Amino acid sequence: MATRLVTLRQGDARDAGTVDALMAAAFDPRFGEAWTRSQCLGVLAMPGVRLLLAIVDDEPAGFSLTRAIAGEAELLLLAVAPPFRRTGVGRALMEAVVADCRIQDATILHLEVRADNDALYLYRATGFAKVGERRGYYRGRDGRQYDAHTYSLALGST
Template sequence: MNVMNLSFSEAFGERWNIHQCRSMLTLPKAALQIAYHLDTPCGFTISRAVADEMELLMIAVTPSYQNHGIGRLLLRSLLENAELGQINKIFLEVRSNNPAQNLYKKMGFEKSGIRKSYYTGLDKVKYDAITYTKIIIT
């Protein structure tokens, strides 16, 4: 939860609480992946597979570890596990002004849709949600 709290700004309401995390992780084929530096958690992913598709529900890297390859390492591991699990597609959704989009594009995700005004910041400004898809097995 420390990584969650440090990684997500309260300005957008994207941070999950402990109850939401526990609830999600009790669902079938939900997975938590944690990255460590020495003994300190510094990043994680939460994903869920259904049939031959997976959704990356959340990825976070503690700000002091951002831009050090942790996010790329987490995504690469997620993609490898998806392939081993015979997942055909991975989906994710991201706020339109989130710089993480650059990482998703570098990792082969392609923009596949938009949800207009999906996110609302504390300042009441609306932000679109951009959906990305990556084909794993063709």
């Protein structure tokens, strides 16, 4: 699929419904990766947390949720709705996340991801390197456990 024009905008708690809808579309419930609305709202109230929404043709296409504090940052969530995958939405979000973390003076960006998640291709293409593993970290609705891998990206100084 071709790259599409992606508009990015900062979000906040008023976008909780959009985030819920994107998570429902993007995260398969069998893996137990999606957050609840109260988890998202709780994190959004914390210092250093940023919500970024991706819009394509006036339609919400994805979002990222990051936290930066004390020189480190973490990508907490990244979701791209299935119709917008492999169209440049994920890459646009990742590039904006990295740039924003640098602006916030973070020198390293961490994330964790299910070991067999297709998003690994995006993270590796962005320069992330695997630094650890958490066995059985995710628990799906059926009780099955899935490993998580931790990745980091050195951001250097701005």
